Amino acid sequence: MSYCVHIGLEIHVHLNTNTKMFCGCRAQFGEEANAYICPVCMGLPGTLPVPNKEAIVKAIQIIDSLQCKLAETLVFDRKNYFYPDMPKNYQISQYRQPVGGEGKFSYYYAGELRHIAIRELHLEEDAGKLVHAESESYVDYNRAGYPLVEIVTQPELRSPEETEAMIRQFHKTIQYLDVSDATMEEGSFRCDANISLSKDAKTLGAKVEIKNLNSFHFVKKALLFEIERQTELLNEGMPVKLETRLWNANKDITEGMRSKEEVHDYRYFQEPDIPEVSISQDVIKAAKEKKLVLPVSRLVDLLEQYRLSEQVAMIFVDEKEFGDMFYRLCESGLEAQAVAQWLAGDLRGSLSVVGSTLGDVPIRFEDLKEFFELLQEELISGRKAKQLIHAMTEGKGSPRNILKAEGWTLITDEVSIKTMAEEVCDTNPTIIEQIKSGSAKGVDFLMGALMRLSKGQIQPQRGKEILQRVVDERTENSR
């Protein structure tokens, strides 16, 4: 028997602020252990937390992108529990009044735009990190106090595949907002999934939470495993236990935690060290100052307004710098289809050959604009254009300079082209005779000869026009 699947996510995002959530320490980790700590984030007696305005601004930017309702006042709560990586043995979080209320996230899946409801978004501080040695454990507090945003979705996802697609696009959104480094390996973007199976779509089953999902791929694999595990239980008439399970990437299974580890009474109460304050207009203004581009709106725009193929559109969404360049070039008056084709095709291809991307190489907007102008003015052949793009990725300078240096400039003056056309006609008298007797292919042959003679440096259309005139003169004269 198959069941209705309900999947929800809890997404944790480290904000890329200069300083930690409640103190002046640099928000940085991964370097020497305990290099970025101070009395405040170590919870020394007498210290007090002071909220970081930059973190609030960035949280509001996420809130705006999810169309969440912004709370009027900022309220923090204490979540009390003991753990050696928590300097105060409570975490400053938001419980009763999260800064972001209900909202939605839009994503593209199975050829259509879909939405998932967001339940809430709250701000909190991260804990440190335990390092286990053979018989001893150590704590690195660099991460303690790092600003963290947690986004909770409703359980509205229907399959592991859709969940993976959604979380990838959510991750992309966070990258677009530039509010987080959003790297899964370093843990600055993490997610926990919850899943329940039920007989009908309207009711939820027993909820199982899955933690330790440190790649998008694991999210899908763990959910697939859970569906199989829970389906088996339900088919045998056994209940699914309400619990938290850990993904074991070595065994490709989820495992239940010891019950002792999950029973917590967090004794939430409002953080008395931070008075409840209304979110000031200047904070809201600072958050709105930056124009937010969202991947999903870019995707829809590229598909519907620019009529790009899904494949190309996806490239411009996933590789934001290509998308940004596409828009800039189009806005400068260039023709969208040609720009899309060259950017997603040869430019991206050449760059991937040298293993770099648009942000890394000195290809400026001005260079690309010049390139497209050369094409538009028909000053370069298609074949040479490909070589030109490649030369540009190697940093050989502006397109015009490259053309000049390589001698790739197209011959455009009529006299030169006509001289070459006449030379071609002179050296091929038999072809002229065949044309006279009505052969249609004769001109094509002469055209090939002309291109060879010019080493491809004549714009074909123009070359053909002039050649035709020369041929016409000769065939008419003899009549």
Added chain:
Amino acid sequence: MWSGVTSRHKEQYRAAVEAMNKNIRSICHFDCDAIPARPTTHPLSEIPILVKDNISVSGLPLTCGSPILANYKAVYNATVVERLLDAGLHVVGKTNLDEFGMGASTTHSIHGKTKNPWDLSRSAGGSSGGSAASVASGMAPLALGSDTGGSVRQPASFCGVYGLKPTYGALSRFGLVAFASSLDCIGVLGESLEYIEQIFSLSKGMDPRDASSVDISNARDSSSSPSTEKKSLSARIAVLSFDRGILSESTHRVYRKGCDMLLAQGYEIETVDFPLIENAIAAYYIIATAEASSNLARYDGIRYGKRKGQADTYLEYLFDTRSQAFGNEVVFRTLLGTYVLRSGFYDQYYGKALAVRRDLVSAFRRLFASYDAVFLPVYPIEAFSVEDSLDEVAIKYGDIFNVLANLGGLPALSFPMGEDERLPVGMQFVGPAHSESKLFSLVQSMRPEEKIMRPSGYTSLGMMGSE
């Protein structure tokens, strides 16, 4: 009078303090050399000051009277301390207290019991008993204390000195070891009103390291005239109706005398019904212990503090370390606070207490629309015995008057009144937020004599300076 005592007369001063402290045990760390006074031209330059041992002074111990912090040294200065050092005050030591400020007797401490210089068999009060006894006995003119539910005013009353509990947020809490964050205030105890006023104005104001500190320049000060102007005041004073039967005979006598004096000063005085007074003490103990249970969670011996050696698991380690970390009173309050916050009981206890507190805040707002201040006893009784003291419930119930100012975030100033009695008795004025200067004026009008009375056999060591 005190200038030069800790420099020109340092050795003499040190010897005198050490001799007195043998009996009184009010100072738990004394060192005139650890933090040399910064040279300034401020009138309080080089004046010695003692700091309660739950306020951080860089380089000095910060034990909070607790086993867990017995060997802990502070690594930074509290904002208030830093401001006083900048003005040139000379921090000469730390004073004893009830562990983490929890208590009203200064008997719950690893440094032993502090005695009242008026009668060594009696308590100095608490939790700032060390500060109060030191000032009363003349060891220093000034001491910082902390007041969560009366911890400055009650020992000030027991020892016959002045005690200020400022408006919540007027003095930065940065560096004050938290007991109950929403109630805690650094306070000042002193031998004269003038000293306290000066310390208050030196140390008050916004601190970027304390989000709950208040920008005084924006805060409305309801009083207009500084107390130094000795012109006659007009004021409407409220006295609250409460069961006079809870007052000891002599406290009651002094209270009545105070009311008479208010009338004699020409103040309008009226009795106001204030039924919340009984609920306030219950609300206080729920809120204070709930916050304390969370604030004291950090003492696990991992980053600092005394830890119990090895253990196989984290939980085992935690139980071992925290079981020996605290004295009984702290354990009791931590358990009580944990109990009232536990899941499913929030509305029954903590939520209710918050509601009482909100009601109290609005009741005070209404009251201060018509009155300038409230006149109240500090504590129902005089200093109790240090040995077979009152039972702990009675001691807590005694905070009934003091907790009002803490729950309301209001300033309160206690002063010695009953100096004809065998033991000192203090009274207090409570005013609207940021009305400290009005309170100073009122107290000054009640006590024209500047200095406190000393217990017999004690003289101010400040006298050395005037030689």
